[in-house]
Amino acid sequence: MNQENQKIVTRFAPSPTGMLHIGGLRTALFSWLWAKKFGGDFIVRLEDTDRDRLVEGASEQILASITALGMDWAYGPDKPGAFGSCVQSHRLMTYQERIEELLANGKAYRDYRTSEELDAMRSQATSEKRAFVYRKSMAKLDGTITDPHVIRIEIPSDKQFIWEDAVKGLQTWNSKDVDDFVAIKADGFPTYHFANVCDDHAMGVSHVIRADEWLASTPKHLWLWEAFGWQAPVYAHVPPVLAPGGKKKLSKRDGAKDVSEYITDGYTPEALMNYLAMLGWNDGTDKEFYSRDELISAFELSRIQKSGAQFDPVKLEWMNGVHIRAMSVDELYSRAGEWWHPAAENFPPEYKKEVLRLNRERLKRFSELSELTWFFFKDPSPTTELRNMLLEETGLEAQKANEFFEKVINVCDESDFSEENLHDQIYNLCEPLQTKPAVLFKLIRISLVGGKNAPGLFETMHALGKETTLRRLHSAVKLLEATPSV
């Protein structure tokens, strides 16, 4: 197979029977990366030939997930190509034409056997501990064309199917283990096996990258390519993404989220893409952090892992933090959009950017932005809880704490509020007050931010500004005075 000069075309062919899960998304990603790497086409094709299992809204969700990760397609359900629609239910005519071709040259036959008869034959074989491989000799060939029937593909006997799978390596299958499979169902719709090959050919697909559950049926597909006299594409069967702590495929039951949920949880598309790519793929070096473009150029089908990989939400979060820390403040700002605390609404962009700068390395997901930064936009409420925190965390009596506050307020009044000045002045307070920085700083911090954790104290004070800082310090004094000590 020479594909040096062949256009690289990959496709992602989900069936709209449910939500797209992480494993499916990763398969789509691998396909997309491979096409992008060679400047080829990535096609999204809807395999909706099972009319009974269609799920309302599933195709929209699948497309939205792919888009959410930043992937685009050359052809898709919304963008037909010269080959026609990317929705299989719209392509029924082609399958009809194709099957006539195989019927005419004797490679396919009509079978009038009913599903019930088939089931009986199968259970018979099972009870006799025999492998059940359907053959033309078992078929019911007599019937009229108007009677319900299926059309099967006859698999030649004594044939070896040998091919090189791009991830699993050399495969050898014997035709005696391959069924005469149904190509056209009684309802006139094609099966996956048939539609899939017809479409891959029609769309010029060069690399079929799909879940490894298809590995066992690849001989059927290969035979179809051969029966039609077409050159088969490269097949790459990728392993599943496993649930954390298990050996089973990640599914919704394991808390697998819809991709859009990760986005609304504040994961960035780049981090999600980076993490997914690294789950079961590496470039042979220690590199783990990739930009989208780096991923595209480094990606290699042959380095996809052969066995399943467990999804690790903890590492995903770490990866997201790495991507966030790598962003410029402007970049961060442009993405922070909806995640600000409502109180931030009317604050100027420059102030918000400063807040982002101070919080960049504490942010792992954008959804944490609000709880991490609300106090930059809103004074802490003078609650009993706050009062207790002030005293418990510092180990001070209310009166003593207020003595400290008094000095701090004096210092702030006189300070030019530069970080340096604040730093020096407040440090100098420790000795006369006979206390440790840890205690004094904690007292100030809690009064200003209403919690134990925040960016550096002087950076925070500087960002907040003199007026706000003093207002909050005074408010803390009042709080300690008002409530009797317990």
Place this chain on the structure above:
RNA sequence: GGUCCCGUCGUCUAGCGGUUAGGACAUCAGGUUUUCAUCCUGAAGAUCGCGGGUUCGAUUCCCGCCGGGAUCACCA
């Protein structure tokens, strides 16, 4: 059961006949810092699934076994 695929720290993995079996996440211990986070250093963690071969030498090659997975639909 038949056929096929897979098997390195808890997890994701590097390795492609000779390595102190490397990295990352997580864990633990230090350090930096006013807190959290970040950052830095270090530690612990893998008899390379098991047993046979081949070889001077096997995690790497071969065979068997065990374990896990996929597939055997008029579902994809």
